[in-house]
Amino acid sequence: METYIIIFLCMASFLAGFIDAIAGGGGLIQTPVALILLPHQPVSNLMGTLKIPGFTGTSIASLQYLKKVEMNWKLLLIMAFFSGLAAFLGSHILTLVSNDFMKPLLFIVLIGVAIYTFLKKDFGTHQPKELSENKMIFLGIFISTVIGFYDGFIGPGTGSFLILAFISLLGFDFLHSSANAKLVNLASNVGSLTLFIIKGKIIWLIALPMAVCNGLGGWLGAKLAIKKGNQFIRIFFLIVVIGTLIRLSYDIFFKS
Template sequence: MCPPPLPGTTAGPCHGGSPTIAPVATDISLTTLIVLCLAAAAAGWIDAVVGGGGLLQLPALLVGLPHTAPAHILGTNKAVAICGTTAAAVAYSRKAPLDLRTAVRIGLAALGGSLAGAFFASGIDSAVLRPLIMAVLMVVLAFVLLRPAFGTTVADAAPPSRRRVLTAILVAGLGIGFYDGLIGPGTGTFLVLALAGILHMELVTASGTAKIVNVCTNVGALVTFTWQGAVLWQVAAPMAVFNLMGGALGARMALRRGSGFVRAVLVVVVVSLVCKLGYDQWGG
């Protein structure tokens, strides 16, 4: 069964045509490309520390490529983001005490959840969901600020119970994966919070686990966008190099400076996400 054409694409081989795409503007200045690369590096750093790098990278692509079809922006963003996420996941897996088996199980569930979310996305009014998401984020922000020890110490040194692991698979995997496919902003941040809260992980360990889950969801999305011909590889390739470097640097800083540093970045990212969603709801 073939996926439907994405917005801004023409029929692919499954729809009786060749894998062509709608015309897009690909001639960009060197200055614009440099700015996009710097934004990709910063996004990779943010995403590696606590998630939410897309809050910077996606708007940068929208501004830098104003005449490009939305499908190509999203596809190019995924092609770039997966490089930094993978670099961060590798860095964390080498240094942080990650449970790779649990991370992969949650990641596979998130992959299924994101596919389901994408299926229902066209029938959901995001203007209705944004206020709900902002309310949840405000509760999360209050929780993090009022509980300074959250994510800085492990409550139980024993391995998590099967019940907790199953809850993490359902919530962080299927639930947040569904949200990623449905809307997307702040998925990495939600993953960190869910993993720290459900499995009692330190924030550094939660960030590393979240990167592995993100790799799984990004692979599925990138395969779809590539199949539809909706990736501007000439733009994505140089940005990916910078995103990879930013992701590797962010992971090393988080590992070196510990959960207190990650917590501070988490607060900034949650506030930024609330402001971004608020602007999209009332100011856009």
């Protein structure tokens, strides 16, 4: 493999790790770059390979958040379990069928998310909800199962969807949503990654250097998010959602 390809992939992976640590959506950076630079590789191989840097960056970002942000461990462990199982199933299905039919639906959903987040200035700043423990666990299982499956089957934007779910359904603010979403996303990465490793879908030559760069980006992004707080994360979240819309628009309307 040409050296310049690995260099470009590593640069994309660093930026992806940085963005993902703040607001999710790192896959929107490294996934299209990998598809462009490695056009002859099967999509399932690329998706499997990109799970390695995604796992590394999410792990390092999670460690940074754990030092500073309070976690609901009972809820998180339950969500992590269901997220991992759902992602394993989603990745298995991805190896059998195409996921293109989901893109128009996601496009419509994200337009609504972008408009709502932009217009509601206090969204994710302070969202107290009086939820019983049982209801919170039920919602957590629902969130982690649906988005975990999405992560395994489609992938890009998973962190953003988790943040949105933590805010709108569980009443977390942006900082706590981003921190908790990282751990749930980590579990879905493990589930998906397990399936891809079993099926031999990892291109280790590019996965390992990308993992180092993604980890560095995740470390820097998490530190910045903790320092800057909710409004900073909200702005990044909007940027990521708009970026997702642009990417989906290309796939739906222009890609042959």
